[in-house]
Amino acid sequence: MPPVKTRLPAVEGWFTLDDEAPALLGSKCTSCGNFAFPKETYFCRNPHCQGREFAETELSRTGRVWSYTNAGYQPPEPYVAADPYVPFAIAAVELAAEQMVVMGQVVAGVDVGDLHVGDEVELVLDTLYEDDDHEYVVWKWRPVAGGGAHGQTTGGKVGTGA
Amino acid sequence: MPDDKRVAVLGAGMHPWGKWGRNFVEYGLAAAGDALAEAGLPWTDIQYVAGADTIRNGYPGFIAGATFAQALGWTGARVSSAYAACASGAQAISNARAQILAGLCDVALVVGADTTPKGFFKPVGGERRDDPDWLRFHLIGATNPTYFALYARRRMELFGATEADFAAIKVKNARAGLENVNARYRKEVTAEEVLASPMVADPLRLLEICATSDGGAALVLCSMEYAKRHAGTDDLVTIDAVSTVTPTFPQTVLDMPGITTDSAATTDAIGPGFKQSVALAAYEEAGIGPEDVSLAEVYDLSSALELDWYEDIMLCKEGEAERLLRDGDTTIGGRVPVNPSGGLSCFGEAIPAQAIAQVCELVWQLRGRAGARQVEGARVGITANQGLFGHGSSVVVSR
Numbered sequence: 001m002p003p004v005k006t007r008l009p010a011v012e013g014w015f016t017l018d019d020e021a022p023a024l025l026g027s028k029c030t031s032c033g034n035f036a037f038p039k040e041t042y043f044c045r046n047p048h049c050q051g052r053e054f055a056e057t058e059l060s061r062t063g064r065v066w067s068y069t070n071a072g073y074q075p076p077e078p079y080v081a082a083d084p085y086v087p088f089a090i091a092a093v094e095l096a097a098e099q100m101v102v103m104g105q106v107v108a109g110v111d112v113g114d115l116h117v118g119d120e121v122e123l124v125l126d127t128l129y130e131d132d133d134h135e136y137v138v139w140k141w142r143p144v145a146g147g148g149a150h151g152q153t154t155g156g157k158v159g160t161g162a
Numbered sequence: 163m164p165d166d167k168r169v170a171v172l173g174a175g176m177h178p179w180g181k182w183g184r185n186f187v188e189y190g191l192a193a194a195g196d197a198l199a200e201a202g203l204p205w206t207d208i209q210y211v212a213g214a215d216t217i218r219n220g221y222p223g224f225i226a227g228a229t230f231a232q233a234l235g236w237t238g239a240r241v242s243s244a245y246a247a248c249a250s251g252a253q254a255i256s257n258a259r260a261q262i263l264a265g266l267c268d269v270a271l272v273v274g275a276d277t278t279p280k281g282f283f284k285p286v287g288g289e290r291r292d293d294p295d296w297l298r299f300h301l302i303g304a305t306n307p308t309y310f311a312l313y314a315r316r317r318m319e320l321f322g323a324t325e326a327d328f329a330a331i332k333v334k335n336a337r338a339g340l341e342n343v344n345a346r347y348r349k350e351v352t353a354e355e356v357l358a359s360p361m362v363a364d365p366l367r368l369l370e371i372c373a374t375s376d377g378g379a380a381l382v383l384c385s386m387e388y389a390k391r392h393a394g395t396d397d398l399v400t401i402d403a404v405s406t407v408t409p410t411f412p413q414t415v416l417d418m419p420g421i422t423t424d425s426a427a428t429t430d431a432i433g434p435g436f437k438q439s440v441a442l443a444a445y446e447e448a449g450i451g452p453e454d455v456s457l458a459e460v461y462d463l464s465s466a467l468e469l470d471w472y473e474d475i476m477l478c479k480e481g482e483a484e485r486l487l488r489d490g491d492t493t494i495g496g497r498v499p500v501n502p503s504g505g506l507s508c509f510g511e512a513i514p515a516q517a518i519a520q521v522c523e524l525v526w527q528l529r530g531r532a533g534a535r536q537v538e539g540a541r542v543g544i545t546a547n548q549g550l551f552g553h554g555s556s557v558v559v560s561r
Contacts, residue, residue: 010301011291035425046429047411066416067319069311069363075303076284078296090302092312092416099426101416103312105302112364117319128301138301 010128010136014038016058017137022125023058024102024139030055035098059102062122062144063093066101068115080129080136089114091141093121107142120144163449163560168400169262170389171559172269172382173201174522179346179377179509183277186219189378189515190230190275197271201382202392205234208382209267212258214274214514215245217286226514227254230273240267248461248549249406250274251379251517252557256404258383268388274514275378282306283374295419295550302421307371307464309418311363314466318365321481323469325365327488329356331465332370332507334493339504341534344519346375347508356465370465375510379518381525399528401521403447403558409436418550437474437554441546444556445476452476455498456540457527459520461547462505472500475546475556494535502527502535513549520545521557528561 009017014037015024026037029044031051037059044051074085089106106115107126121141128138175196177189190213198205213226222229227241240261244253251274258270282305290296298304317323333353339345351369359368389398409417412424414431434442445451452475460471469483477498478486486492492500501507503523506516524543526532541561548554 011297033428035427037422045411045424048429067312067316069308069315069365070361071303071305071308072361072363073282075299075305076282078285078289078300079303080300081303088303090304090308090312097427099412099414101414101423103298103302103304103416103421117316 005130005133005135007135007137010138015125015139017125019125021061022123022139023061024123026057026059026098027054028057029053035059035100037100037102060095060097062120063095063102065115065117065119065121066092066094067117068092068106068112070112082129091115091121093141105138105140107140110143114143163400163402165386166263168386168402169259169383170386170398170400171521171525172203172384172389172392173197173199174525175200175380176344176519176522177275177378178344179375179512181346182376184376186216186275186277186376186378187222187229187233189277189376190226190273190380191233193275193378193380193515194230194234194271194273197380197382203269203382206237208237208239208269208271210258210261210270211239211241212254212270212272213241213243214250214254214272214518215243216276216514217245218279219277226273226275246406246549246553247551248511248513249517249547249553249555250514251519252404252547252555253406255381255383255401255518255521255557256406259401259404262383262385269382269384272381272383272518273378274380274518276512276514277376278374278512294421298419298421304421305363306418307363307366309416310371310464310467311366312416313470314365314464317466317469321484323466323484325357326353327469327484328365328370328465329353330487331462331468332356335462335501335505335507338494338502338535339508342504342508344377345504345508346373346377346510347504366464366466372463372506373510375512377509377512377515377519379515379522381518381521397561399525399559399561401557402450402560403444403556405440405444405447405556407440407443407554408552410439413552417552435474436552437470437546437548438476440548440554441475441544441556444544444558448558448560450542450558454542455544457498457502457524457537457543458500459503459505459523459543459545460500461516462501462507463511465507468500468505471546475544494537499537502532502537504535517545517547517555517557520547521559524559528559
């Protein structure tokens with residue numbers, strides 16, 4: 001039996017390590033309520049806000065596909081690729097409550113042919129890469145069963161929101 | 163346009179794009195030499211050198227203005243060095259123009275050159291967990307083509323763009339660049355060849371994604387008074403606007419190297435998107451509108467991205483770019499040719515030189531010296547460009 005590897009986040013403090021219902025950890029400005037991911041620490045990026053304090057907040061765990069693609073060729077370092085390289089899909093996902101788009105890999109086994117703009121997807125944790133002793137995990141998007149009802153994303157080609 | 167709001171272009175020069183593997187300074191000097199020769203000025207008359215930086219060639223690249231000035235021979239000329247990702251060349255033009263318009267100098271040299279590594283652009287070395295450019299590669303494997311592909315797929319879903327449209331852009335630009343001696347790729351391609359090339363980032367294929375190239379470009383700029391005196395004529399090619407505006411909050415388009423957009427939850431995203439705002443500022447500064455434009459050089463980092471630019475520089479409304487392409491409006495001989503130089507499709511990208519090269523092409527077109535790719539009757543041209551970290555540029559050139 002192979003030894004159990006220690007599970008570590010590929011980046012510290014960006015998401016919860018809850019296997020059942022993981023969430024990205026963003027920030028909410030205590031002055032204007034602006035969401036940000038990764039978390040703001042110094043200045044609110046709303047230019048009309050003087051806010052300097054931020055509450056950590058879990059972002060919506062589901063969203064709708066804004067657009068998608070795949071990585072047909074192995075990305076260069078510092079991406080740590082499996083050997084042999086296995087192509088993967090990437091989705092940019094619009095979170096309704098936060099009205100922001102978050103990019104992430106799509107779980108293995110889902111290719112671009114399985115995706116559509118507007119599809120509902122949920123956040124999961126999955127292996128990004130491994131070494132001898134550790135498994136490094138990251139957030140990925142996974143289509144929601146029955147969620148391919150082609151919901152609507154907002155805006156035109158230039159983005160979300162009004 | 164009043165003379166105190168514009169600068170004259172006395173000379174333009176380029177070192178051919180390619181994968182030459184030599185020191186970037188060499189390309190910059192060749193381009194500068196050609197621009198000075200075209201201007202009919204000795205180097206020693208130049209009062210200000212604006213360099214566009216390269217970040218992949220060590221210290222000389224970070225202080226490019228001084229690097230080129232030293233290589234040409236120290237004369238005491240003042241220098242500046244600008245880095246603004248893909249818009250670096252336009253920032254250098256902007257620096258030189260500002261000095262001239264402020265009356266701080268009469269004549270300036272703008273130079274940008276690059277030597278590039280093979281393959282995908284990747285972050286510069288080292289483990290940098292607080293650098294978004296490092297993180298997007300490490301956490302997602304998101305390369306530059308990832309972003310181009312997200313925009314392309316969105317166009318397909320929203321506006322009915324097809325893979326055939328994307329291929330048609332490549333075919334158009336390859337044909338335009340055939341006779342351009344400065345272009346790296348001078349070979350006609352068919353739509354079938356494009357669509358048979360390997361998929362890099364679905365829906366974009368290898369022949370639809372711009373390569374990374376070596377190259378150099380330069381301009382000699384001066385005040386209108388200096389130009390009239392030196393050239394002995396009022397018939398001058400002038401730069402009437404240089405837009406380098408940044409996005410406004412909330413920036414709701416996923417933009418390299420970001421993993422997320424801004425949130426529009428508390429502040430509505432109103433007005434045009436970032437790329438369109440770059441062009442709008444240029445039109446406003448030049449006092450013209452898209453209806454005045456004879457030709458455009460836009461940043462076709464991917465074939466599909468050229469379609470976005472048609473709308474962002476307002477040659478048509480959103481969703482109409484495919485029709486413009488299919489009607490032949492943007493082909494040489496059409497209503498408003500786009501990328502008659504062959505674009506990045508034929509050049510590949512030499513980052514700090516590229517925005518300068520766009521202006522070189524407009525200058526030669528407006529002078530009627532573009533040879534087989536000449537746009538007849540060209541009077542006004544516009545460039546458009548976008549790079550990482552909220553950089554973009556648009557330059558209006560007229561005769």
